[in-house]
Ligand SMILES: CSC[C@@H](O)[C@@H](O)C(=O)COP(=O)(O)O
């Protein structure tokens with residue numbers, strides 16, 4: 001299976017969960033998938049200039065993510081424009097199977113810095129178990145966070161089903177946090193507002209609480225995540241559409 005035809009744009013071999021080992025092949029595959037996804041959102045106008053960033057989780061123990069490099073035009077990324085980071089969002093030497101002390105990025109002759117927001121990607125992946133996180137500067141997300149700084153309440157909308165909730169009779173809150181340049185602060189704020197999912201109780205049949213797979217950062221943009229890149233994209237596009245409806249019908 002190639003990166004192009006795999007669910008989420010990344011083949012199952014690209015996820016090396018549990019081993020903490022990431023090789024050149026999985027990095028290249030992740031880079032290709034992130035570049036393709038990034039071009040899609042740049043085309044939508046959701047990543048103007050160098051805005052926005054994306055990541056995929058490559059390993060869980062210890063946590064390793066491939067994140068887009070900082071400060072690049074997100075409509076022009078290539079498979080090489082990624083950086084391997086740890087659970088703190090810090091660059092880590094990659095490709096342990098490669099020549100000793102020569103990293104993937106060094107072999108390519110590139111000096112890449114991880115996204116300035118890599119720390120929040122890593123926090124979201126750690127807390128939610130996400131396989132992919134996407135951050136864009138989409139307009140409805142910014143407008144909705146400005147309009148409803150305590151969180152955007154949605155209900156009785158068909159597309160809520162697309163983010164794991166009911167189309168009828170359920171109150172869903174898209175959380176909002178204030179913008180901050182310190183990813184540690186943003187990560188803590190995210191954990192404070194994140195609605196953790198609960199499993200269904202087989203004894204009582206009590207319905208599980210589903211998560212809300214999106215976070216609005218006021219005066220900035222939106223983060224959305226999912227089990228893989230494709231699901232993260234669906235959650236992002238559906239949330240932005242829901243926010244457009246909320247703004248249009250307020
Ligand atoms: C063009 S300003 C946007 C940045 O400050 C930031 O918010 C952003 O989304 C992109 O940062 P980056 O470090 O390139 O991943």
Ligand SMILES: [Zn+2]
Pocket residue numbers: 051052117135136137220221
């Ligand atoms: Zn941003």
